[in-house]
Amino acid sequence: MYNIIVFGPPGSGKGTQSKNLVREYGLVHLSTGQKFRMDLRDNSAIDELINKFMSRGYLVPDYIVLRSLFKTALQHQQSKGLIFDGFPRNKNQAVLLKKILNKKGMKIDKVISLEVEEEELIRRIMRRARKYGRTDDVAEVIHNRFVVYEAETLQLKEYYKKAGILCSVSGMAPIPVVFERIKRCINYGKAIKPYRGKL
Ligand code: AMP
Numbered sequence: 001m002y003n004i005i006v007f008g009p010p011g012s013g014k015g016t017q018s019k020n021l022v023r024e025y026g027l028v029h030l031s032t033g034q035k036f037r038m039d040l041r042d043n044s045a046i047d048e049l050i051n052k053f054m055s056r057g058y059l060v061p062d063y064i065v066l067r068s069l070f071k072t073a074l075q076h077q078q079s080k081g082l083i084f085d086g087f088p089r090n091k092n093q094a095v096l097l098k099k100i101l102n103k104k105g106m107k108i109d110k111v112i113s114l115e116v117e118e119e120e121l122i123r124r125i126m127r128r129a130r131k132y133g134r135t136d137d138v139a140e141v142i143h144n145r146f147v148v149y150e151a152e153t154l155q156l157k158e159y160y161k162k163a164g165i166l167c168s169v170s171g172m173a174p175i176p177v178v179f180e181r182i183k184r185c186i187n188y189g190k191a192i193k194p195y196r197g198k199l
Contacts (some may be wrong), residue, residue: 001106002027002081004186007156008114010145011128013171013178017114018085020179026033026195028076031085032065053188055135057144059152062092078105080195090152094159111160112182115170
């Protein structure tokens with residue numbers, strides 16, 4: 001297995017580049033944000049609770065995130081690898097991720113950190129808001145998401161740097177150019193062959 005975390009602030013292109021990784025290497029894409037947005041359609045009590053946090057730009061409590069994510073992750077133990085997009089978002093999540101993967105004989109092989117300047121991030125989020133109308137892509141909520149990112153998530157860069165698996169990539173370029181940089185990142189660590197089968 002080859003397991004990757006795609007890491008970066010809101011609007012840095014995590015979702016887009018994760019999809020590219022799926023296409024190129026046949027990995028399984030696990031996006032906590034995307035999963036929450038899909039689940040919200042069920043209107044269950046837990047989904048209402050999730051929506052309270054998401055719609056304000058705050059992190060959903062760890063016990064909810066972990067329950068949802070690990071169940072899915074462990075269903076894909078036989079896959080070529082996993083892409084964690086938007087997870088972990090704080091130190092607790094990172095430590096638990098490592099613990100649970102290790103227990104199953106798995107590990108994170110690479111953390112791709114997408115580096116994008118703040119002005120460009122705002123521009124991209126605004127464009128996304130116009131295109132998809134995400135409820136958390138509005139000014140006040142965007143502000144909260146950046147504050148949360150700086151306070152809780154950013155520290156993970158140091159955590160993964162110390163672990164020797166961080167690869168920083170400038171995301172200030174067209175999507176295919178950024179993806180070429182990401183591929184180089186992956187091949188430096190350990191070559192995984194492109195996937196040519198059916199997804
Ligand atoms: P994203 O699609 O990754 O931008 O996530 C959208 C929202 O979902 C975030 O602002 C959080 O409210 C919530 N969320 C996604 N992933 C996580 C996570 N790993 N931990 C806590 N909350 C999360």
